Amino acid sequence: MTTTTDHVLLVDDDPEIRQLTAQYLAQNGLQCSTAASGREMRQVLQSQRVDLLILDVMMPGEDGLTICRDLRAQGGVHRALPILMLTARTEDADRILGLEMGADDYLGKPFVPRELLARIRAILRRSRALPSNLQAVYSPNRWRFSGYVLDAVVRQVRNPEGVLLVLTSGEYRLLQVLLQHANKVLTRDQLLELTQGRAADAFDRSIDLLISRLRLRLGEPARSLGLIKTVRSEGYVLATEVLTE
């Protein structure tokens, strides 16, 4: 399905997993390099073009989270490089969710190889389909808008009264995308790409459904402020001042 072979770099400390994964991805039409540590990874990044990075979180020495933060740091050459994190499923849910910060996607270990492949393809599609101004950017830890707070570290949203708002992961992701592109109109296609990594078909109403659910969850005062506006025949925009920390 890919015209030019995409280059995936896998960073994992287990030799057998590196070898097996690379073999599996190669079988499915991807070029896959491997690195056993952050140091090896940087060597590869310096010498070759890489389209996607797969990072194992649990590594001795420099762990995946540190590497991810490092790459995403402002001004880094690879700050827009798509990253897929491999996290331990036995970790506490909060921690897993916190790890997502800065990464484009995450997958629990042990993963189903087929799912890994699907996620890789989705991220690659997304990064190629989007205009460069909508590409992955470094995510702040906290966003403030109209009294609401989105804390990306613990993945929680609070209303102006400080009450926790419980969102589904889809709703949370949509809100995060709207915040990242605040005061910019996003089309349904762009929103689908950014939230789910897939293209919309002609009659896809799932974004509209998701938007109405998100409006419901945010409740007051978002409703009366018209926080999330519908732009006729264009898409949606989150219209408010957004402060980041």
Added chain:
Amino acid sequence: MSDTLTKFWPQSLFARLLWVWLMGLALVLAAAAWLALDERMVRGQAVFHAKVTQDLAASADWLDTLTPEQRERWVDEAPQRRVRWRLDPPEAWLASATPMPPYLRTFAIYLKEELSQRQPQVRHLLPDHDQEDDEVHHGPRSRAQTWVSLRLIDGTTVYARLNARWPAPTAMGLSGSSSNTPWGLVALTVLVGLALLSWLAVIYATRPLKRMTQAALDLAAHPNRAPLTDSGPTEVRQAAQAFNHMQAQLQRHMAQQTQVLAAIAHDLQTPLTRLRLKTEWVNDEALRQRMQADLSEMQDLVQDGLALARSWHAQPQRQAVYLNQLLQTQLTEWEDLGWAVQVLGADCDCLVNTDVAALRRVLSNVVHNAITYGYSATLTLVCQDPDRPGNWCIVVEDEGPGLPESDLQAVLQPFVRQEISRNRQTGGTGLGLSIALNLMTAMDGSLVLTNRVPSGLRVTLSAPR
């Protein structure tokens, strides 16, 4: 207890009990001795009354035989140590008499009975001014004097002043009026005293035990409950310290157990991931799928086992959240999974303080169970639990066959599944309800299973708002 009292209050339970017993016994014995002494007093008084009466009767008999002149001479000459006789009334006799003390009243009654034909009258009088005698005065009683009038055979009245020292009066109202020995009362005093003492001693001995029992019960329910306070007598303090030590050890063991489980779960990930990848090279499609199903099962077991171990000593992280909003979000997720779930009572805002992550896990386990065995789930939110004030309550009901009454408790135990077949295809790991129960308990809440009529299972979740 005030500071001065605390100073004399012994520190050890042993000394406290000893103190209570000794002081109490001393009090009881004193009361008994006093009662016995009082009885002796009453006896002594009776003897004294009889003697005085005899004296008076003898003198009166003698005066009967004398002429008035002889009487006057006798009155002047007769020895006056105990009784002083007069032929004319003392000045105060006709004036108002001072009220008689009880011991005199007793005497008056006795005298009237014994010498009724002489119409005796007893009066308690203030002393005449002309009387300047060298009487020995006896305490407060000596201010007033005791006079008795007797009628002689010829109709004249003579007066006698009693100088004798009266036996000390007792406070007992029954003194003198009853000569029955109150041994029953003595026994009763001792008995009541001893009972009171025993009661006090038992209270002292058992109160710390009760506290300890409650602490042990609390520990069973909440392994992280704050330890006992270091107060009370020495033995109790030592017991509390031992108890706290035991709790710390228990927590350490549990933490170790969890660590072992976590380490196993973590280290299993790498071989499981390798196996997963290796199955991709198995050409037999059916075999590969079976192998992958086995691997998933292993992974679920590892994960749920770890979640269970963590739930044993979960520390709730409470946050303000609208329960109705949480339920609606959960409902969206369940609907996305294609589950037949219905939420009732979520129209009004229900603001509570709870551990959102734990509660979501509980709800998802319970609803998953309802869907698996009961085909559908209906959740009803009750913001103010009518049975437990201050609690919220969520009732999850399904349309399944329910459970035999005997299994309602058993299924809350780890690895017990309501299906006898232990078929993992539908059974899951069997840890879901145990994890849910532990998490609810950690939130000071409860999870109760009941059967619905005519059929179906009802899970009632409740926790403080």
